[in-house]
Every structure is written in structure tokens, then in C-alpha cells.
Amino acid sequence: MKIVIIGATHAGTTAALHLKQCDPQFEIILIERNNYIQFMRYGIAMSLQSGIPLEKMFLHQPSDFTKLGIEILLEHTATDIDFKKKQVTVQSAENEIKQLIYDKLIIATGSQPIVPKYAENFNHLNNVFQVKSYQNGLKLQEYFKQNKNQDKVVAIIGGGYTAIELLQSFAQNNFKVVIVDRNPRVLRKYFDQDICEIVEEIIRPKCTLALNSEVKSLQQIQSKLHLNVFNNKTQEDQLITADACVICIGDKPSTNFLVQAAQRDGLELETILDAIKIDQNSITSIPDVYACGGCAITRFHGEQIFLPLAQDAVRQGISAAFDIINQTNAKIPQLPTFDSEVTMAVRVYDKVLSQSGLSTAHAQQLFGADNIKSHTVKQLQKLDFMTINESVLVKIVYRNDTKQLVGAQVVGDRNSVEVSQIASIMINRGMDLKQVVQQDFAFNQWFGKPQHVLQQAALEVILQEGFK
Ligand SMILES: Cc1cc2nc3c(=O)[nH]c(=O)nc-3n(C[C@H](O)[C@H](O)[C@H](O)COP(=O)(O)OP(=O)(O)OC[C@H]3O[C@@H](n4cnc5c(N)ncnc54)[C@H](O)[C@@H]3O)c2cc1C
Structure with missing residues (x-):
């Protein structure tokens, strides 16, 4: 064949x-x-930040x-x-x-990558970047090497996870970063407002956030880029001047x-x-x-x-x-793909944010605004007396009528991503909060608590609201 x-x-x-x-x-x-x-496009930001050569990202x-x-x-x-x-x-x-x-x-x-009309003719410039191919990575790397620690201003258009990852690479090398997004929040596609606010609190000291701001045009004037921006909230025009610009508004x-x-x-x-x-x-x-x-x-x-x-x-x-x-070969079965929970994780300085399933807003669209509730738990990951012990915040989103778990958002250290991975399976299998409570998790006094944080969150809801 x-x-x-x-x-x-x-x-x-x-x-x-x-x-x-x-x-x-x-x-x-x-x-x-x-x-x-098989070039790992997300390796571009990783390479800038970690120094791992771009060539390793294949x-x-x-x-x-x-x-x-x-x-x-x-x-x-x-x-x-x-x-x-x-x-x-x-x-x-x-x-x-x-x-x-x-x-x-x-x-x-x-x-x-989507290239907006205003940037269509700018790809040849050595200070306008996309984040997709190996060549894009090399071009960005070259600019990065030549201009780091010189207080250059980089405008990142789009406030998704690519922007958040690039911010960390640039800011650690003394670039001044402006993130421009037409939405009122960064990472809006994935997280609820309260979780986005945690991210914004972490990144605000490291960058300027130009939110509700839609780029209308981009001009190269001598060595500078002029971004003409319209603020949807104040209804005012604004000019952002930058030395370089990275466009990451989606694919x-x-x-x-x-x-x-x-x-x-x-x-x-x-x-x-x-x-x-x-x-x-x-x-x-x-x-x-x-x-x-x-x-x-x-x-x-x-x-x-x-x-x-x-x-x-x-x-x-x-x-x-x-x-x-x-x-x-009929012995080899078909292997249908289960529906996705679009589980994802992004590192934001020393925190990692991850999520699986539906955000509150998306769940409300699908199941009705009055039928969606959420509950947040914040606790230490290990037993309280352990000295090296990070906190983890877990927000679960569930249906009120069936008490089915439909989403989870997690903020913690690297290990906390595991919570979203587990939630992904629970959501995918349609588990309700009673079933979440009764799942079997390994416990060891060196690593965790006898009750998993997802169980804790589910149990608190059941105790507060009952389970009909
Ligand atoms: C900056 C960034 C960060 C990301 N981070 C993550 C992440 O952390 N985790 C995650 O899960 N996903 C992430 N993604 C998404 C992830 O990169 C994509 O989902 C994934 O690459 C899709 O793989 P693919 O093979 O379907 O397509 P692609 O990676 O888009 O590859 C398609 C391939 O087809 C080739 N091709 C296209 N047209 C033709 C043609 N006509 N003839 C010949 N060849 C052709 C292209 O050259 C390319 O090699 C990220 C994406 C971006 C942009």
C-alpha cells in the first residue's frame, strides 16, 4: 500500500x-x-531563555x-x-x-501564524518576528544576542502563552517588554479572570501591559517601530514605540x-x-x-x-x-482519539499555570450561566511540617445539575501540572464530584498528603452543597 x-x-x-x-x-x-x-516551535522561547541551542529543538x-x-x-x-x-x-x-x-x-x-494586514510587508525587516519555523527562531535569536542588555523595547502583539514565555526570555536579558492585546486579560482563552489576575500580578513588574488595545498599523520610522493602537476601553488612540516587535496573535x-x-x-x-x-x-x-x-x-x-x-x-x-x-491487519485495532480536554501548561516565572477542560465562561455558554459553579482550594502540596513545601491553588469548575467536573485550573510549581493531567482524565470520563473524591491516589509522607487536592476540592463542595 x-x-x-x-x-x-x-x-x-x-x-x-x-x-x-x-x-x-x-x-x-x-x-x-x-x-x-519536527522542529518544536515552542522551543524558540525555551532556547532564548535557557541557552539550550535551537538545534536541540528537533x-x-x-x-x-x-x-x-x-x-x-x-x-x-x-x-x-x-x-x-x-x-x-x-x-x-x-x-x-x-x-x-x-x-x-x-x-x-x-x-x-496569522500575519495581520498591517504587518504583511514587514517580514523582511530584521526587527519584526514570528514564532513558528526554525528560521524564525534563528532570526529572533540573532536579534536577541545582538541587543540584549541594551534596554531595547520589544512589543509583543498577542497575550497568549507564546507572549508569556517570550516575555520571560526578554525581560531576564534587560529588554523592556510591552505586551499588547485587544482582550482585557492575558491568557484569556484558557483561564478565568481570577487566575489571569494571578498571572498579571506576576508579570506586571516585568513588563508593560497594554490590554484592551488593538494594533491598527505598524510603521518603521528610522530604526524604530511605531505601533498605532486603539484602546477599546478608553476609545483613545495610543502610540507605542518599540525597537522590535514579535507577532503572535494565533495560527x-x-x-x-x-x-x-x-x-x-x-x-x-x-x-x-x-x-x-x-x-x-x-x-x-x-x-x-x-x-x-x-x-x-x-x-x-x-x-x-x-x-x-x-x-x-x-x-x-x-x-x-x-x-x-x-x-x-484486523488484529491491530482502530484507536479512535478521545475528545480533547485541551490540557495545557505555561511557566510564568517560578509558577506554572495549567488547565484542563472548560473555563467558567465556556462552561456557562455550553450548560447555562446558572448551572455552572466553581470552587477554589489553596493548600500546601506536602504535609504541613515539611520544610520544602510549595502551595498549590486548584479551581474546579462543575455543573450544578449533575455535579460533573468540567474544568480545572491550577497554579503551583512544576509538580502541580500533574493535577491538571489527572483532572483531564476525570473530566474526559465524565466523573462527578463523588467519583472524584473516591479515586485512588498514591500517598507517601515525603511527597504528598493522604488526600489529593482534587479530592479535597470536590469534598468541600459536597459538604457545603450536598449532592443531589
Ligand atoms: C509558539 C507556539 C507555542 C506552542 N506551544 C505549545 C505547547 O506548549 N504545547 C502544545 O501542545 N502545543 C503547543 N503549540 C501548538 C503546537 O505547536 C501545534 O499544535 C503542533 O505543532 C501541531 O503539529 P502538526 O504536526 O499538526 O503541525 P505543524 O507543527 O504546523 O507542522 C506542519 C508541517 O507541515 C509542513 N507543511 C505544511 N504545508 C505543507 C505543504 N503544502 N507541503 C509540504 N509540507 C507542508 C510544515 O512545514 C510543517 O513542518 C504551540 C504553538 C506555537 C506557535
């Missing part, structure tokens, strides 16, 4: 490896437009695949697909065109040419918010075509959303691979 995979980062490489490991007879071709594979080398017999076409871009003839057109960096026939196609083209799925190709062939590659619609086995609306990762939708509490995370790219890549394997 000939399997063509477009895109060689998390989703594409995961699918290729599982396919080949299960059946060495599969002929697999991996197409990648870059001259490298999770695989092409030779890891070629030695298994997987063919890799680097610096080849898939430009067209004939879905009826099952043929992919690829163009090399030298403009050589090839046609590749497939039995099964896996689309793993991921997503690309969009790389699906344009695929949708157009399908239309031309009289087929529909169904999308939602431009992300390819897939079922739990990563199957698209076109026969023998799979999609996984950042180019595809994520299933989240009955909704189909675009919110690409690496762990979902991997899980969807596995589902695609297992569905194909199952067709030739």
Missing part, C-alpha cells in the same frame, strides 16, 4: 512511524517543505525515518492534489515537479490549497473554521484521505474547534495510522 503524508512535524511523523512499525511493507512517502523535520532527524525505509522528500511542497486520481503534485526547491500516487493520503500540513490552519483542489474535483473537503473536519479515526469527508494535527479540528465537549496542541496532533496521527493498519 502506498501512503503519502504531507507535513513532517508532530502529526505527520507520528503517523509515519506507527504505520511503518506495524507493517514494514507499507510504502510511505513523507513530504516536507522545510529542509528539516525531535527527530530525517535519518530516523529513512533508516526505517520511510522516504522523505525534504524541501518539497505539496501544491495540488487530484483527489479523484489519488495523485499529489509536489514541487521541489529547484522547481522540479513530481506526481505521487497514493492509496491513502494523510494531510498533516498543520497551521501557520490558522494550512488548508487553503486542499479545499480548492477538492472543489475543482467536484468533492468537498469539509472544514470548520478552515480546519479539516475529521471523525475520531482522523477520516475526512473524502475517501482514503485522513487529516490530523493543526490542520484539523479538535473535538472538545461536543464542539469542533480549532485549537492546535502538539499532544492532539500526536493522538490524531496515531488514530489515522491505526485505522489504515486495521484495514490490512
